[in-house]
Amino acid sequence: MNKRSKLPGLLTWATLLFFYLPIILLVINSFNMSRTGGSWGGFTLKWYGQLFSAREIWHALRNTLIVAFISTAASTIIGTTAAFALHRYRGRIQDAHYFLVYTPLVVPEILLGISMLLFFVALKVNLGLTTIILAHITFCISYVAMAVLSRLQDFDLTILEAARDLGANSWTTTWSILIPVIFPGIMAGALLAFTLSIDDFVISFFVAGPGSTTLPIHIYSMIKRGSMPLINALSTILLAVTFLAILAYQIISRHNRPKED
């Protein structure tokens, strides 16, 4: 009589199917001879072949990786110090600091993009890879800070006091205890920053200049120009890379997660 409804379960699995069906179709179509993908025209790898010989794609990939590595490194450092400050100190400065770190997370990308474009144009800065990197560092800081902050909040700070009572100086406590303990948080933040930077289209599109086409900007122009099978092939490769990255991330975070008992 008190039996649970089957409806939520059905809805959940149907939604997961809804999540994956378009992606699965895309992967299948990347091997499809037929151009539009409405029917099966036979197995082929020719789209992948065309993809590897397209020079603009390699150039865009190079730009994307340059932007992602630099902005991940910078935002990881700045975001981590921000998280330390937010965790350790209280008061009016930190309230303002928290507001500045938190707000970019809720502002739509298009507003971040247009505002940074206007800022660079007003200062007469030439648009290019540098402006993309500056913009990426800006939005990545907030994500890194939140990832590290959540790790710090789980951490029992009394260990640090214990270490100090036992004679460790602040250098030792920071480098031998604090940093190793929150390292998974920093890694998670860096990985998040890297993924967001690689994926970002809207903000990059606004602050990009001639010759600074990133992979998402290139994919966007391919979507607009309509060479569908090539995008299928490129998307399949990117999906495979992302999937492996998530798997690695899950393994790292599970390995480092404090045991719940």
Next chain:
Amino acid sequence: MTSSRRRLWAECSLTAPSMLWLLVFFLLPTLIILAIAFKPADPSGGIAEGWTLQTLASLRNPNYPEIIFRTVWLSAVTTFTTLAIAIPIAYYIARSKPWKRDLILFLTIIPFWTSFLIRIFAWKAVLHPDGILKNILVFCRLASPDTLLLYRPEAVLLVMIYTELPFAILPLYAAAEKFDFSLIEAAMDLGAGRLRAFFSIFIPGIYSGLLSACLMVLIPSIGSYVIPDVVGGIDSQMIGNVIAQRTFVDRNLPAASALAAVLTLVMVIPLIYFLRVKKTADKSPTPAKEVV
């Protein structure tokens, strides 16, 4: 150096990098939007000298009210539908066995990490006039061969719901995980029906997560630009599209910034409302706790 001064110095050196960076590259550019809305446009695509009210007057464009209304309407429907789907899912995940819970969460997180553009493109291929969905619909005689699935507001709505669902499921699940499900059994023992228990015990119990999910879906929806651009047509333009058009097609940055100011305004109203409600919701005990 006294210890209080050293402490202040330590706080400043930890706070300064992020604080200064965000002041220069986030707060200042946001304020510049407002300033540039009062500047004349430079025909070469830049910003000219002097001040003008002409750009603000350009906001009286007869197409704008319709576009603003459509933006709000599509975002509201997306938020409502997404939450209606995500609430039962969060309920189901929270009540599942640990292995099943991990599996569903993992499957929900993957789309969250995959490229936004690729997910939208995948739908463009599905809805394409020669795509698979159309072929199936025609085969089942549910659509005539000249039906257009792409380039209409319904397509925008579908893809918006698709991309926003994971953002609603995760905060709702975080709230549902903390919910004490024995309360539902208690309510049902006391004679409440299944639906009544769900709506008057479970929903108020996850109220705070509900507000977060609402915000997580509504705000990005209002700022949508890529989705209406890729799967929508002329009759599905949103504010974001007009901003991009002014920026990249007309090369009129002051007009784009005036519209961005409008978008900020449309967005800030629900934001302030939610933050205020959330503050009171976080402070007061949830109705579910009061029952205990």
